[in-house]
Every structure is written in structure tokens, then in C-alpha cells.
Amino acid sequence: MEVTCLLLSMVLLVLALAISIFAFKHSSHSAKNLPPGSLGWPIFGETLDFLFGKPEKFVSDRMKRYSSDIFKTKILGEETAVICGPGGHKFLFSNEQKLFTAFRPHAMQKIFRSYQAAAPAQAQVPREAESKILRSPGFLKPEALVGYLGEMDSITQLHMQTYWEGKDEVKAFALAKTLTLSLACRFFLGSDDPERIARLVSNFDDMTLGMHSIPLNVYGTTFYRANKAAAAIRKELRIIIDEKRAGMSKGAQVQDILCHMILATDPSGKHMAEAEIADKIMGLLVAGYSTVATAMTFFMKNVGERPDIYAKILAEQIEVAADKKAGELLDWNDIQKMKYSWNVMYEVMRLTPPLQGTFREALTDFTYAGYTIPKGWKV
Structure with a gap:
């Protein structure tokens, strides 16, 4: 009986402390003129609504309920101010690194920074030096695209012939992801092995879903599946790294x-650790995977629903093709002629942004639309 009472007292004490901390945290914010909105449930906030609904509906519903300019919420464990509309976008981008800095959700940090957990004692390449390493190769510069176009055209044509032509029905999003990952693997890894690409594709979807999830590494959760998928991708990448090192030791070109x-x-002359290289490459592959495929798929969907727009795009493409010799691949001048096609693509991305759920962190208290956003809040 005494043991039971003691346990009950301890539980009540812990609950009282948790409620006190929660109340104190929220009372400290109440003195500020915070944006309208709701922080939802303790701990979880409105995360479940954000993750399991549609992000665009999550935002539009709260814009109607609270404000078309800004509202507050709590998602993925973070108190967040959502700034809306064209004016909000302009304010956000014009104050980059002044009022805001990039923030990656904790789930994303855990997935893409495994090398830090794996070797905490090992000195890592400083962030400034790391950024310089990633920016320095010529093939990452925009003008390098000119040299890639022919090979990109060739890979795309082969993909279309293999998976699209002669088919009564195709799954556009799945095939768009296979194409974008094939291109990314070719230019980032120098690999065009279809079996290897298929193995990567099978894991990328699980990992992408887990990047915006509650970082609970318990069997059955989205984050657990993402971690498992990331481990499989990382294992494949480390095999490729070993193959590259072996090839370069025999004189293969960089x-x-x-x-x-x-x-x-x-x-200082330090090389990146192998685990760090694998994580960085994984991040690059993700950046060129679902977002590009999403934009391509919505382009096909929107254009397919508008025969008038499709006819104009087709006429423009036929005009470009008419100036090419048989078997001749696209070059930069051809791309410049596709003005209408590009404008349609821009409009598709405006209507359905391929990248949603990106975050920034407030570097200081600031005011927007008459409301105060505290330092440390996510935006």
C-alpha cells in the first residue's frame, strides 16, 4: 500500500512539474503580441493535422480562421509562425540571414547527420570550409548545365523509350522519380546501373516521408522506416565510394x-570522412529526387487538363525539333527557344510548389503585420 502511494505521488509530482513548465513557457510568451492561432496540444501541438492532412489545406484553413498574413502553430515540436502570401514571401527572402536562418526539422537532422553521431570525437570539417568544398567543383555551377544537356537528353530519351512509349497506362509520378534519380546518380555518382538505381528508389520514398515526421525511432513509426531506409541507402553509397576510390587509384578520371x-x-588538409561524404551525397540525391519529380508530374497533370495549353507547348516543341538533325541532341540554344514551355512550368510551380514544409529560425525578435515573433521560433 505504501509503495503504491509512493508511486502515485511520484507520478503526480512529475505531471505537476510538466504542467508547470508548460504553463510557464506559454505565460512567458503571453506578454508578447503573438500572431493569432493555436499551439494545439501539449508536446504534439498541431503536428498530426499538419502531417496527416494536406499541408496546403492546413495553411489555407488557418489563414481563413485567423489571418491571411500570419498565424501561429506548433508542429514537429516547434512553436512556429507561418507567414503567408506574396508579401510574406518577399519579407522572408529579403531578410534571409538578417532575421532568419535555415532550420532543418530534428527528424531531418538525425537522418542526414549520422556521421556526427557515429564519430562525435572525430573532428569534422568546419561548416564554412565544407560549403566551400561543395561549391568549388565546376560541374555544380549553373553554366555547367550547358555541358550536361546532351547527356540529360540522351538519358531521358532512353527512359521514355523503355518505360513510356507503347504503354496503355503509365504511373507518371513513379516514373518521374525514376528518371530524376537516374539523372542525379549519373551526374553526382557517375553511375547509371539500373539495378542500383532501382534499389535506391525503393528506399527514397520511405526516407523522404520521414524527413517531416516526429523523430520517434520506434518500430512501425514513419521515422523508424525512414531511418531504416536511410541506413540502406548509406550502405549502398559507401559501396560506391569504395568503388570510386579503387577506380581513381587505377587512374580513372574525376x-x-x-x-x-x-x-x-x-x-588544414583534412579530407571528409567516408560517413560524412555518404550523408552529403544522400542529401544531394534527395534534393534532386522528389521535388523535381513532383514538379514534372504536376506539369503533366495541369497541361493534360488544358488542351489549349498542351497544343501551344506541342507546337513550340515541334518547332524546336524541326531545326534539329536526325539524332542530334538538345543544346542550350534549343532550351532558350522554349519560352512558352518554361512559363507554363513556372506557373505550375507557383500553383503547386514542389517543396513544402521548409523552415527557418528567427535569429531575433521581429515584428510582421503588427505581431511579434520571438527569437528561436520557427518560421
Whole structure:
């Protein structure tokens, strides 16, 4: 009986402390003129509504309920101010690194920074030096696209012939993801092995879903599946790194970003650790995977629903093709002629942004639309 009473007292004490901390935290914010909105449930906030509904509906519903300019919420464990509309976008981008800095959700940090947990005692390449390493290779510069176009055209044509032509029905999003990952693997890894690409594709979807999830690494959760998928991708990448090192030791040319990362050093002469290279490459592959495929898929969907727009795009593409010799691949001048096609693509991305759920962190208290956003809040 005494043991039971003691346990009950301890539980009540812990609950009282948790409620007190929660109340204190929220009372400290109440003195500020915070944006309208709700922080939802303790701990979870409105995360479940955000993750399991549609992000655009989550935002539009709260814009109607609270304000078309700004509202507060709590998602992924973070108190967040959502700034809305064209004016909000202009304010956000014009104050980058002044009022805000980039913030990656904790789930994303855990997935893409495994090398820090795996080797905490090992000195890491400083962030400034790391950024310089990633920016330095010529094939990452915009003008390098001119040299890639022919090969990109060739890979895309082969993909269309293999998976699209002659089919009564195709799954556009799935095939768009296979294409974008094929292109990314070719230019980032120097690999065009279809079996390897298929293995990567099978894991990327689980990992992408887990990047914006509650970082609870328990069997059955989205984050657990993402971590498992990331481990499989990382294992495959480390095999590729070993193959690259072996090839370079035999005189193979440095033609992709992976080779560059293996060879590059910071000012002190340190190389990136293999685990760090794998995580960085994984991040690059993700950046060029679902977002590009999403934009391509919505382009096909929107254009397919508008025969008048489709006819104009087709006429423009036929005009470009008419100036090409048989078997001749696209070049930069051809791309410049596709003005209407590009405008349609821009409008598609405006209507349905391919990248949603990106965050920034407030570097200081600031005011927007008459409301105060505290330092440390996510935006």
C-alpha cells in the first residue's frame, strides 16, 4: 500500500512539474503580441493535422480562421509562425540571414547527420570550409548545365523509350522519380546501373516521408522506416565510394561530385570522412529526387487538363525539333527557344510548389503585420 502511494505521488509530482513548465513557457510568451492561432496540444501541438492532412489545406484553413498574413502553430515540436502570401514571401527572402536562418526539422537532422553521431570525437570539417568544398567543383555551377544537356537528353530519351512509349497506362509520378534519380546518380555518382538505381528508389520514398515526421525511432513509426531506409541507402553509397576510390587509384578520371568530395580537403588538409561524404551525397540525391519529380508530374497533370495549353507547348516543341538533325541532341540554344514551355512550368510551380514544409529560425525578435515573433521560433 505504501509503495503504491509512493508511486502515485511520484507520478503526480512529475505531471505537476510538466504542467508547470508548460504553463510557464506559454505565460512567458503571453506578454508578447503573438500572431493569432493555436499551439494545439501539449508536446504534439498541431503536428498530426499538419502531417496527416494536406499541408496546403492546413495553411489555407488557418489563414481563413485567423489571418491571411500570419498565424501561429506548433508542429514537429516547434512553436512556429507561418507567414503567408506574396508579401510574406518577399519579407522572408529579403531578410534571409538578417532575421532568419535555415532550420532543418530534428527528424531531418538525425537522418542526414549520422556521421556526427557515429564519430562525435572525430573532428569534422568546419561548416564554412565544407560549403566551400561543395561549391568549388565546376560541374555544380549553373553554366555547367550547358555541358550536361546532351547527356540529360540522351538519358531521358532512353527512359521514355523503355518505360513510356507503347504503354496503355503509365504511373507518371513513379516514373518521374525514376528518371530524376537516374539523372542525379549519373551526374553526382557517375553511375547509371539500373539495378542500383532501382534499389535506391525503393528506399527514397520511405526516407523522404520521414524527413517531416516526429523523430520517434520506434518500430512501425514513419521515422523508424525512414531511418531504416536511410541506413540502406548509406550502405549502398559507401559501396560506391569504395568503388570510386579503387577506380581513381587505377587512374580513372574525376568526372562527378562524388570523386571531387573524396579528393577535396579543407584549408588544414583534412579530407571528409567516408560517413560524412555518404550523408552529403544522400542529401544531394534527395534534393534532386522528389521535388523535381513532383514538379514534372504536376506539369503533366495541369497541361493534360488544358488542351489549349498542351497544343501551344506541342507546337513550340515541334518547332524546336524541326531545326534539329536526325539524332542530334538538345543544346542550350534549343532550351532558350522554349519560352512558352518554361512559363507554363513556372506557373505550375507557383500553383503547386514542389517543396513544402521548409523552415527557418528567427535569429531575433521581429515584428510582421503588427505581431511579434520571438527569437528561436520557427518560421
